[in-house]
Amino acid sequence: MIPPDAKVLIVDDDAGFRDSLARFFESMRIDVQTFASGAEFLAHEPEDGPTCVLLDLQMPELSGLQVQDELARIGREIPIVFLTGHGAISAGVQAMKRGAVDFLEKPFDERRVCEAVEAALAQSVQARRQDAAQLEARRRLARLTAREQQVCDYVMAGLLNKQSAYEIGIAESTVKVHRSRMMKKLGVSSLVQLIRLVDAVGGRLRLNGFGNGNGSSGRRPRIDEGPFADREGDEGLPQ
Numbered sequence: 001m002i003p004p005d006a007k008v009l010i011v012d013d014d015a016g017f018r019d020s021l022a023r024f025f026e027s028m029r030i031d032v033q034t035f036a037s038g039a040e041f042l043a044h045e046p047e048d049g050p051t052c053v054l055l056d057l058q059m060p061e062l063s064g065l066q067v068q069d070e071l072a073r074i075g076r077e078i079p080i081v082f083l084t085g086h087g088a089i090s091a092g093v094q095a096m097k098r099g100a101v102d103f104l105e106k107p108f109d110e111r112r113v114c115e116a117v118e119a120a121l122a123q124s125v126q127a128r129r130q131d132a133a134q135l136e137a138r139r140r141l142a143r144l145t146a147r148e149q150q151v152c153d154y155v156m157a158g159l160l161n162k163q164s165a166y167e168i169g170i171a172e173s174t175v176k177v178h179r180s181r182m183m184k185k186l187g188v189s190s191l192v193q194l195i196r197l198v199d200a201v202g203g204r205l206r207l208n209g210f211g212n213g214n215g216s217s218g219r220r221p222r223i224d225e226g227p228f229a230d231r232e233g234d235e236g237l238p239q
Helices: 015-027 038-042 064-074 089-097 110-141 146-156 161-168 172-186 191-199
Strands: 007-011 031-035 051-056 080-084 102-105
Touching: 007 015, 007 038, 015 031, 015 110, 031 038, 038 051, 038 064, 051 064, 051 110, 064 080, 064 089, 080 089, 080 110, 089 102, 102 110, 110 172, 110 191, 146 161, 146 172, 146 191, 161 172, 172 191
Parallel strands: 007 031, 007 051, 051 080, 080 102
Antiparallel strands: none
């Protein structure tokens, strides 16, 4: 199913083919925009909603593979469906290995185009959901004090409260207080939820130089040996 706010971008130097493909999508009430070259497409501002691009492999100046490389270089993520002519299968395979959603050999039927575009737009929707989840997770994690971040790091490393207390150099009861505050600020009530939240920002925490993120219990600096010597966040708590 194609999202109602989706947009299909078409990049092809063949004006007749480009316009014909655009009319096809417009007949299905899908928003579409066309570009005559890779450079013109790259100069276009990213779209806000679900988007994919139908990109011709063989174009003058910038080829489809070169456009794909440039998108990767500038960090612009957009699902790509490559359009190939006869004899360009090897290039299409190369494009798939680089992360393209699909490649279609011209001429292609309408069903194949629709299937490829639906898959590409589904990937775009999923990527946007993940980006939103990552942004929210980062926002929550930014609320933590340095000590709460450190306790969170040790929890993610699999340490018990008693072990975390030893590693940091504070009382176990203090660790429990920080852990409770940390969980409340992050809006989680279980270790599973905490792991999912941290995973949303790219995996286990490695905060402030403490913790190796793999659950091992190698000796770490005590609190009075590292950057936390001022005991930030521990005021009024038992040591």
